[in-house]
Amino acid sequence: MNVIEQFLYDVLAGINSLVGNYGVSIIIFTILMRLIIMPFDYKSRKGMRKMALIQPKINELQKKYGKDQQKLQQKQAELMKKEGYNPLSGCLPLLLTWPIMFAMFAAMRGIANEQMALQTFRYLAGETDIISAADRFLWVKNIWMADSLFASIAPNAQALNMIPANMWQRAYETLSEGQISAIAQSIASVSETALDFSTAATVKTSITSMLTALGQMPGYVEAVATVPGWANVNFFVFSITLYKQYNGLLILPVLAGVSQILQYKFNPAMTENQQTQQNNSQGAGMNTFMKYFFPILSVFWCLTSNAGFAVYWVTSTIAMWVQSVIITKILEKKDAQKAQSVSGEGSIK
Numbered sequence: 001m002n003v004i005e006q007f008l009y010d011v012l013a014g015i016n017s018l019v020g021n022y023g024v025s026i027i028i029f030t031i032l033m034r035l036i037i038m039p040f041d042y043k044s045r046k047g048m049r050k051m052a053l054i055q056p057k058i059n060e061l062q063k064k065y066g067k068d069q070q071k072l073q074q075k076q077a078e079l080m081k082k083e084g085y086n087p088l089s090g091c092l093p094l095l096l097t098w099p100i101m102f103a104m105f106a107a108m109r110g111i112a113n114e115q116m117a118l119q120t121f122r123y124l125a126g127e128t129d130i131i132s133a134a135d136r137f138l139w140v141k142n143i144w145m146a147d148s149l150f151a152s153i154a155p156n157a158q159a160l161n162m163i164p165a166n167m168w169q170r171a172y173e174t175l176s177e178g179q180i181s182a183i184a185q186s187i188a189s190v191s192e193t194a195l196d197f198s199t200a201a202t203v204k205t206s207i208t209s210m211l212t213a214l215g216q217m218p219g220y221v222e223a224v225a226t227v228p229g230w231a232n233v234n235f236f237v238f239s240i241t242l243y244k245q246y247n248g249l250l251i252l253p254v255l256a257g258v259s260q261i262l263q264y265k266f267n268p269a270m271t272e273n274q275q276t277q278q279n280n281s282q283g284a285g286m287n288t289f290m291k292y293f294f295p296i297l298s299v300f301w302c303l304t305s306n307a308g309f310a311v312y313w314v315t316s317t318i319a320m321w322v323q324s325v326i327i328t329k330i331l332e333k334k335d336a337q338k339a340q341s342v343s344g345e346g347s348i349k
Contacts, residue, residue, distance in 0.1 A: 160211065165198070252314060
């Protein structure tokens, strides 16, 4: 992890140490990040709003000088200068937030990987209380697995193989001597190789030994047991598996799709963007495509990601809508004050 990722990782872990639940911690963490990003969103929305206001004038220039591109560009530049509009003001502020967003995703992924590694070690230690209260969230039994009928409550082989070596090491260093001794006994029963997370090669070997040992742990076998006749069942282009101890009820993925639809319909920022592109057939076509595609993509992401990500996604979508409403109210108030000031001064030549 780089410095920013580690800082955000510590912030999320610190929030959890106070509230004692990762689902609630992710909600608080997401809202906190949206507040940090809000000034950038404000500048972006201000630029988009300005563009929406001058778009009719740009359309008139395109009709008048459409056959003379050089003249059109000149007139458009003059118009933007006169209106005080910078073409980069709509997108540049958002681009500046990308490093923060990427670092936030990395921090959340780091927490998820560490917690899955810890749960695996608890299974190997023969413990009974594998999933702590901090890992449960409402109807979701394990927040580090997908909120789905088609996901088990325990991390599977694919998930374990995707955990980086440094996260295995970080989780291993938090274990007590008693846990390490119990894990060593479980591994020794299936392999002569001791656990080693120092390199990618040794991690791969260690995971192989752990997976073999997990197959002999009654608690883990029960956690990943499938419903008879429902293992890898082909359903159209998908293959699904039903688990006896399924992890969720598919509520978060559905909420992700619904929240995206509602945001597109009621978000003032979306409305302004549509107004900006209303006479641009290519832009209008893209808006229509995103209107239906993005909710479907959101459902897919939340079905194939852990419930912690789904909690973030739904919270972020709702927070963005609320934030957009607030920004719109602020901009409308400033526009009204500006219009009132101009009206009081008389007509401007």
